Amino acid sequence: MNAFKSLDRSYTNARKWDLERGPFEDDFLPFSIADSDYKSPKPIIDALKKRVEHGAFGYNYIDESYEKAVANWFSRRYHFTVQKGEFFPAPGVVAALYLAVKGLTRKQDKVVIQTPVYPRFFDVIHDNHRELIDNKLVNINGHYTMDFFGLEEAFKQGAKMFILCNPHNPVGRVWTKHEIEQVVNLCKKYKVTLVSDEIHADIILKGHEFTSLGHYLDDYDQLMVCTSPNKTFNIAGLHLSNIVIRNPKMREAIHHELRVSHNCTPNLFATLACQVAYTECDDWVDAQNHHIEQNFKRLYAFFKLHVPQMKITKAEGTYLAWLDMSFLKKDSIYITKKVMDYGITLSDGNKFDPDLKDFVRMNLACSKDQLEAGLERFLNFILDELQA
Ligand SMILES: Cc1ncc(COP(=O)(O)O)c(C=O)c1O
Incomplete structure (x- = not known):
């Protein structure tokens, strides 16, 4: 069928x-x-239908089966392991990027992005009154690469955060392990917080391999990985992401922003859909x-x-x-x-x-x-x- x-x-x-x-x-x-x-x-449609038919939609919580489903997806599909507490849900990846910029940088700090890129990357920087540094991707006959020289220059100018789009919307690059390692090494050298937007991680074409920043959680402690089932399973209207942070201080800063900005547990239907997506699909x-x-x-x-x-x-x-x-x-x-x-x-x-x-x-x-x-x-x- x-x-x-x-x-x-x-x-x-x-x-x-x-x-x-x-x-x-x-x-x-x-x-x-x-x-x-x-x-x-x-399986997602069936699970949501069943939940709707139950007929009660009061305050919810997420339990171990949700956490297990997410952690197993990370290890099965992205090949990195996380411990309980190192990841938690937020209402989408754009929301996670807002939390990152607000919680981990200060007003007027420089934040680097690489255009052409998903337009909300501009918003999260401008709306929070940070300074945008654009390290443009290099287009060589339609093949895009990162300008590592430009990235280092931006870091030398005192950038505090780099938001990576991995894989990259709109140019469709699945950054190689070598490229990701260069990014991690540069961020480490200049102590730049690295935020990886991995919403497109599951849609990988033949001959290419996705490298999640989740692999580098032990190598660099200023790292935030934003994952989501939204694109893959067409559930963006349910609003969910799963944020991974190993550094407890950084995690607390994001938890704080999450409490202040959203003050809620994630949507009942979103977490149910994600759990089913990550276990049966x-x-x-x-x-x-x-x-x-x-x-x-x-x-x-x-x-x-x-x-x-x-x-x-x-x-x-x-x-x-x-x-x-x-x-x-x-x-x-x-x-x-x-x-x-x-x-x-x-x-x-x-x-x-x-x-x-x-x-x-x-x-x-x-x-x-x-x-x-x-x-x-x-x-x-x-x-x-x-x-x-
Ligand atoms: C790179 C990227 N990040 C984030 C989003 C939106 O994420 P969310 O709907 O989870 O806020 C999109 C949507 O197109 C995207 O392409």
Whole structure:
């Protein structure tokens, strides 16, 4: 059975489907916001249904079975071990990044990120009145690497924190062990707190290996790892992350921020979904990786045939395709607005790096049918523009 069939999410309060649809009542296909357009795994749906049918939704707590499920997922899928107390839930990864910046740095401190990157990285720094240092990724013919020289310079300038996106949204890099070790060594040398956003950790394409910062908890004590089932299982609307910190002082600072900012135990449905995801859905995750891999192949083949000028970054992980549309000589603000007339949405690359104007991001976490229909519409837009 195909678990990745089309799912019309229109008018279900899905931001991706309802807030961006423009004039389209029906027949609209979004490829923007990073969630998936097929159902979550059946064990998760069944467990949530059962809980709903029980009918009581009072104050909850998390027990050992939840902790065991999370710790086992870390050791089974990411190959690092954690002890009880070293990890705890928070209401999502963006929330965890806010906690990190607030709890582990001070006003005006310098925080380093590497653009192009998920736009909320800018918000967590600006909203907390910290100084953003952008150590841009280096794009060599569509392959992105880190600028380690620039990173060291930023650290020499007194940066207090580095937020790493691992794997990296939007360029799809799964950082190698060698690259991760260089990051850890530099952070250690300059005593920079390292925060790793690992929300895309489970979506890894063939031939690539994910290296979690969880492996380095013993090597460096200024480390915070932010994991989440949100992207993998399409449960971002339930709001959950699991934060890993080995250093007790750092952990207490984050616990304090969590108490002050959220004052709650995590959502009942979120922790239930996570526990089931991490105990009953390994095969589904592997099948999803295969499905995403096939969608990337469809995308590459489609553009190779119809628009060979399109430069597509070769994804190693995530379900996000990063497209350089400089051949069109139209900026990405225009492109993302205009493709809506053809019944699709894309994400504007300019939001991931204000200096970029030629890039768009296309989300491939959808059925084969949705992707193929969307690509045809995208092509019609491109052909019309080329003829105009
Ligand atoms: C790198 C990255 N971090 C965090 C998030 C959002 O995390 P959450 O929904 O858990 O707050 C996203 C969503 O696209 C993302 O790509």
